[in-house]
Amino acid sequence: MGSTNFIGASVKRKEDYRFLIGAGQYTDDVVPERTSYAVFVRSPHGHAKLRKVDTAKAAKAPGVIAVYTGDDIAKAGVNGLPCGWLITDVNGQPMKEPPYPVLAQGKVRYVGDRVAVVIAETYPQAKDAAELIEVDYEVLPAVTDAAAARNKGAPVIHDIAPDNTCYVWALGDKAKVDEAFKAAAHVTRLEFVNNRLIPNAIEPRAAVGAYSRGDESYTLHVTSQNPHVERLLMTAFVLGLPEHKVRVVAPDVGGGFGSKIYLYGEDVVVTWASRQVNRPVKWTAERMESFTSDAHGRDHVTTAELALDKNGKFLAMRVHTTANLGAYLSTFSSCIPTILYATLLAGQYATPQIYCEVTAVFTNTAPVDAYRGAGRPEAAYVVERLVETAARELKVDPAELRRRNFIRSFPYQTPVALLYDTGNFDATLDAALELGDVAGYAKRKAESAARGKLRGIGYSCYIEACGIAPSNIAGALGARAGLYEAGEVRVHPTGKVTVFTGSHSHGQGHETTFAQVVASRLGIAVEDVDIVHGDTSKIPFGMGTYGSRSLAVGGTAIVKALDKVVAKGKKIAAHLMEAAEADVEFTDGVFKVGGTDKQVPFAQVALTAYVPHNYPLDKLEPGLNENAFYDPTNFTFPAGAYVCEVEVDPDTGKTMIERFVAVDDFGKVINPMIVAGQVHGGLTQGIGQALLEGCRYDAETGQLVTGTMMDYCLPRAGDVPSYQLDTRETPCTHNPLGVKGCGEAGAIGAPPALMNAITDAIGVRDLPMPATAETVWRALAAKQAA
Amino acid sequence: MPVKVSMTVNGKPVAAEVEERTLLVTFIREALRLTGTHVGCDTAQCGACTVHMNGNAVKACNILALQAEGANILTIEGVAATDGTLHPMQEAFREHHALQCGFCTPGMVLSAIDLVKRHPNPTEAVVRAELDGNFCRCTGYHNIVKAILAAAPKVAAMR
Ligand code: FES
Numbered sequence A: 001m002g003s004t005n006f007i008g009a010s011v012k013r014k015e016d017y018r019f020l021i022g023a024g025q026y027t028d029d030v031v032p033e034r035t036s037y038a039v040f041v042r043s044p045h046g047h048a049k050l051r052k053v054d055t056a057k058a059a060k061a062p063g064v065i066a067v068y069t070g071d072d073i074a075k076a077g078v079n080g081l082p083c084g085w086l087i088t089d090v091n092g093q094p095m096k097e098p099p100y101p102v103l104a105q106g107k108v109r110y111v112g113d114r115v116a117v118v119i120a121e122t123y124p125q126a127k128d129a130a131e132l133i134e135v136d137y138e139v140l141p142a143v144t145d146a147a148a149a150r151n152k153g154a155p156v157i158h159d160i161a162p163d164n165t166c167y168v169w170a171l172g173d174k175a176k177v178d179e180a181f182k183a184a185a186h187v188t189r190l191e192f193v194n195n196r197l198i199p200n201a202i203e204p205r206a207a208v209g210a211y212s213r214g215d216e217s218y219t220l221h222v223t224s225q226n227p228h229v230e231r232l233l234m235t236a237f238v239l240g241l242p243e244h245k246v247r248v249v250a251p252d253v254g255g256g257f258g259s260k261i262y263l264y265g266e267d268v269v270v271t272w273a274s275r276q277v278n279r280p281v282k283w284t285a286e287r288m289e290s291f292t293s294d295a296h297g298r299d300h301v302t303t304a305e306l307a308l309d310k311n312g313k314f315l316a317m318r319v320h321t322t323a324n325l326g327a328y329l330s331t332f333s334s335c336i337p338t339i340l341y342a343t344l345l346a347g348q349y350a351t352p353q354i355y356c357e358v359t360a361v362f363t364n365t366a367p368v369d370a371y372r373g374a375g376r377p378e379a380a381y382v383v384e385r386l387v388e389t390a391a392r393e394l395k396v397d398p399a400e401l402r403r404r405n406f407i408r409s410f411p412y413q414t415p416v417a418l419l420y421d422t423g424n425f426d427a428t429l430d431a432a433l434e435l436g437d438v439a440g441y442a443k444r445k446a447e448s449a450a451r452g453k454l455r456g457i458g459y460s461c462y463i464e465a466c467g468i469a470p471s472n473i474a475g476a477l478g479a480r481a482g483l484y485e486a487g488e489v490r491v492h493p494t495g496k497v498t499v500f501t502g503s504h505s506h507g508q509g510h511e512t513t514f515a516q517v518v519a520s521r522l523g524i525a526v527e528d529v530d531i532v533h534g535d536t537s538k539i540p541f542g543m544g545t546y547g548s549r550s551l552a553v554g555g556t557a558i559v560k561a562l563d564k565v566v567a568k569g570k571k572i573a574a575h576l577m578e579a580a581e582a583d584v585e586f587t588d589g590v591f592k593v594g595g596t597d598k599q600v601p602f603a604q605v606a607l608t609a610y611v612p613h614n615y616p617l618d619k620l621e622p623g624l625n626e627n628a629f630y631d632p633t634n635f636t637f638p639a640g641a642y643v644c645e646v647e648v649d650p651d652t653g654k655t656m657i658e659r660f661v662a663v664d665d666f667g668k669v670i671n672p673m674i675v676a677g678q679v680h681g682g683l684t685q686g687i688g689q690a691l692l693e694g695c696r697y698d699a700e701t702g703q704l705v706t707g708t709m710m711d712y713c714l715p716r717a718g719d720v721p722s723y724q725l726d727t728r729e730t731p732c733t734h735n736p737l738g739v740k741g742c743g744e745a746g747a748i749g750a751p752p753a754l755m756n757a758i759t760d761a762i763g764v765r766d767l768p769m770p771a772t773a774e775t776v777w778r779a780l781a782a783k784q785a786a
Numbered sequence B: 001m002p003v004k005v006s007m008t009v010n011g012k013p014v015a016a017e018v019e020e021r022t023l024l025v026t027f028i029r030e031a032l033r034l035t036g037t038h039v040g041c042d043t044a045q046c047g048a049c050t051v052h053m054n055g056n057a058v059k060a061c062n063i064l065a066l067q068a069e070g071a072n073i074l075t076i077e078g079v080a081a082t083d084g085t086l087h088p089m090q091e092a093f094r095e096h097h098a099l100q101c102g103f104c105t106p107g108m109v110l111s112a113i114d115l116v117k118r119h120p121n122p123t124e125a126v127v128r129a130e131l132d133g134n135f136c137r138c139t140g141y142h143n144i145v146k147a148i149l150a151a152a153p154k155v156a157a158m159r
């Protein structure tokens, strides 16, 4: 296309300047006139009856405007928070859906559960007054561990689920799988825990609700990844407000990783209370509140088995997982350990039969929901740990065993519901082996050994399903919402363009990537395109950003709107050039009549659309402003191969990551710089899971032991290496951009690669994550003792 | 009891009445409405609140406004030239895609400038070790390290 093709160019980000000069506008930066401040009183117990909540002293404290408890909320008719996905269990029964009140009613069920809210003139006053609320708790025994929650005699968390079980769900043909296992030449079996994680976006959650008495409208500024979803859930299900009277703005958002998808009780309370006190009400989480009350991720206990024939061909896989949902059902919690997990168990392999059974339980812990990868990291961990372990048991090169089982013909229908449209798994694996200089590994290992160090290598070949989702399929699987995306392209009279998208950027750089797509299609400069997101009063109804869906689904909606702009532009140009519409071509920002020198630039067509003096008004409306909704026809399937090389110090158990190679196939790449940044971030979170991070609750009291940044080990710069990245492109076949999504890959592929490397280095079959120095040292000591 | 504090922030003298317990970061964000300095934690771990006080990087969440009485404070709003031209460290962050959501960025930039002051010619290992007071959850640090290494000679040459 020439000078205006920005596809594949590492255009510097449009959003960076404002962030670099401190001009970003995050929710906590929003302080409307007359703002009052909310502080929540939270349960210090994992499980307790609320005997009495005495607010009298707090209500009289200096500066206090109002105090509300669960009783006040109930009296006002505020409903509980809804769950957006209905799972149907193995017996055809709906999952157990206990109420999820915004302020606790009668009982608290995890440390951090909201009990009351104090609203005061200043934040310190609200905080001081919150200390004066006297709550009489009758402490109950707590259960925090997923497996323990199902034991007989375990504390019952919700009356409607006496066995603490939300559902038992299964996918696949159990009888055929069992049969295949009987015929197997070899079975590899592993039992492991996929450790619970706390997302920790560096910007804490925040919400500012403001009611306007004059027109009976509300504005909520909130740290959200999907403002329209937040508004719909809050107005239609919880507060019963007219949707058009509520504006939800998710301004600059400081990272999400899933944790800002959900409708949280704090958002509801500040919105509701702003009308009661007739003032804006603002709440910003302290980091301790983020730890206790943001939705957590992962937390699976799994038994996984792989059956192989004598040639190392996979025959079947059998997986039993107990998933911890926490105390309540967060917005998308129920679909994470089911729909987004079991369907990925084929991985990159032609395993003919797969059966997965998932038992989802309630515990006295924070709600668990999607966290970067959401189900897919858990699936990749199962598959890639099993495959690598099987290779070791069979004494086959792990890369070779993978090759023997790769899917090579597409489209490919897996036994777990997904239809892979395309992929080239050999290409990414070959590239990763080369980039990682696997050929030179033996030499490096010997060199490490000479220094008394243990070197190990590990692979992972992950696949994920992104671009959620065809609404009809999602609906059939229990989704209570559509999962399309919307975009509007507003061409201004001068030919500059503003695009309104339902996707939301909280670090992903949509303002740049989307502008590259638009600029390339219209043949204009990237600077001439602005992307607007995050404000329900401006953007069309869209579903927001999660699951690496923005470019594949949101980008496609924009492309569809652009197609309409170009189609209309052709009509206008045809009129201006006195040519037949069918003869008009549009390339590089110019409408031309093929075979002639007749041409009009895009900007002239735009101007003509708005100043329609010479214009086919009898046939065509003025203006150049188009919108489109796009509902995908399939998921997209990013995939890749990661190679990790570690060196373990046997004296201390400390692991150093010596090399980390990631070769990903994201389909078409629009901005390689931004894509690489997404991979770096994902890898670091994946390495965090495998090496450093692990949420711990005290099993008896339900206290969160890892409740600060001093106790929960987030990766620091010194904990991770510089990465070696590359990409291979097999374009997605069912969206016009050919893109698949890249936001979660690193977090999915990294943990198994790293754990495969460490177990290789120290010569053990399995290790729990996080593989801290202590864990590794103990494993080595146990091995020596044996 | 409200007390008066005064200091110089980004070259301008400022003064305000604050409660004694007011943190420097609260003073900067709320009294001065300079919201580029962020708060990411309550245990002095994340570094999002980093500013310079009398030329040295400090975590503004970890000192009282009163302790900064008479001090010279530089926040992210004062780092670029007055005409808006980015400081070489800011420019390097942009060039190397060292920011995503931007929330850690002001603190990172101020820490990075301080780092280069102390280590004009740092190695990757030094940069990684010195960044241990600043969390970034988005970038995986890869590009932050690259940006700091690239900017170091230019920043060192500025003095
Ligand atoms: S806010 Fe100061 S270190 Fe986190």
Ligand code: FES
Residues within 6 Å of the ligand: A202, A254, A255, A507, B098, B099, B100, B101, B102, B103, B104, B105, B135, B136, B137, B138, B139
């Ligand atoms: S860019 Fe988001 S935390 Fe660093």
